[in-house]
Amino acid sequence: MSTAAAPVRQLDAHTVGELRRAAEKILTEFGTSATSRPLLERVAQQAGEFSQTLRHHCRPVDTADGLFVLRGLEIDDEAVGPTPADWASAGGSGALHDIELLLLATAMGTPLAWEGQQDGRFVHNIVPSPGHETEQTGASSTVLLSPHTEDAFHPGRAHLLMLGCMRNHDSIATTAASIRRVRLSDEDIDLLTRPAVPILPDDAYADAQGYAAEAPPPVPALYASDEGMTLRFDPAYTPLEGADEEYRAAYGRLEAELSRVSVAVSLSPGEVLVVDNDLVVHGRVPFAPRYDGTDRWLKRASVRIPGRLTRPPAEAREHGYGQAALEARAA
């Protein structure tokens, strides 16, 4: 794994102020970052008034890295208070930054939430939580969070994943590997673009894991879209034992290549990592949680980009294990 620098989009002080004032205005009006239809509409309106500069910073991912870091937001370590012990008790912690992230997400596309995850919130809190140390979810810590496409089991998954850093005293890295950096033989690509095995719902979706109404659909790991190669990959939730040996070997080579091109991005407070979820798998290195209110703390938002053609059309027929994606589309 390398620590090669991710492309950075540095916000100037003026633009940071513009974003902050927009968020402050909304927080004053609503008194909360809890998302409601009126708040989402207000956010969309405010994002529609963004300056040309701020909009330019929110343009699509435009390099083969499949990601960028937006840098320069102001986080007051004292004012945001202690890192919440888990998402459920986070409440309004860092509410201003929830709204900032939601504004940025809205400038990039349509924010997305899940009925079955973190109470349907549009901005998630990612913190290490007691009892969840070894899971393959954002709440874990002591294990490697293996590289994955976010919400890979679902056809309504995000096109962009945004991770905004509130606190990261131990410089714990997110990992990212782009399919556009991977080298595979034509034979492997041919195998991996076929729907061989399903991707099952992850541990963050207890309801979906109990879904038994229809069989899990096999899905391809790779897709040669008009825009180039894209991927849908989550080995921790892929029952590979259902595939033949040839496929398993090709899948293993894809995994090895992703690991070869993986970069470590250690976020600092005020940085937002934006990952193209069709190009890049992300994960996290293991770390020792502190559990004293000073733990690593990220805010996460998911974004859909309407009309994007980076996925196989057959996805539209998938059941998504009964999970409903909620899009913040204007009513």
Ligand SMILES: O=C(O)CCC(=O)C(=O)O
């Ligand atoms: O903690 C991280 O850096 C990434 C966690 C993760 O996979 C996520 O929030 O989706």
Ligand SMILES: [Fe+2]
């Ligand atoms: Fe993730």
